Amino acid sequence: MSRNRNTAPFKSIGADIKEARKALGLSQRNLAEMVGIDTRYLANIENSGSIPSLPIFYELVSICKIQVEKYFYLETAAGHESEERGRAALKLRLCPDNLLPIVEGTLDAAIKLNETNKGNMAGDE
Numbered sequence: 001m002s003r004n005r006n007t008a009p010f011k012s013i014g015a016d017i018k019e020a021r022k023a024l025g026l027s028q029r030n031l032a033e034m035v036g037i038d039t040r041y042l043a044n045i046e047n048s049g050s051i052p053s054l055p056i057f058y059e060l061v062s063i064c065k066i067q068v069e070k071y072f073y074l075e076t077a078a079g080h081e082s083e084e085r086g087r088a089a090l091k092l093r094l095c096p097d098n099l100l101p102i103v104e105g106t107l108d109a110a111i112k113l114n115e116t117n118k119g120n121m122a123g124d125e
Helices: 013-023 029-036 038-048 053-063 085-096 095-125
Strands: none
Touching: 013 029, 013 053, 013 085, 029 038, 029 053, 038 053, 053 085
């Protein structure tokens, strides 16, 4: 069996877990306890690029509500989502349903503002 593994798709897993954990208001200790791992192991995943075992990966992404497509389906994820869009998508998944109308209203206003600005710039030409 080859030991030459391409771990590049998992390069951001630690940062993604850390961001989601913070957005959920969990400490490293809380999340580590929920998953059943040592806090140092979680810190290594978040900060040192350690790649968790599959069972630990599953627990972490499930608790943190992280979509796994970007780690497994590179051809689907490549180039389709900016880092900012990915962060916004994660925060949207973490947002309680009762607050979604506020988020949707904010998005509607941002889209309308963008369309207005495009129209104004076209008129300047």
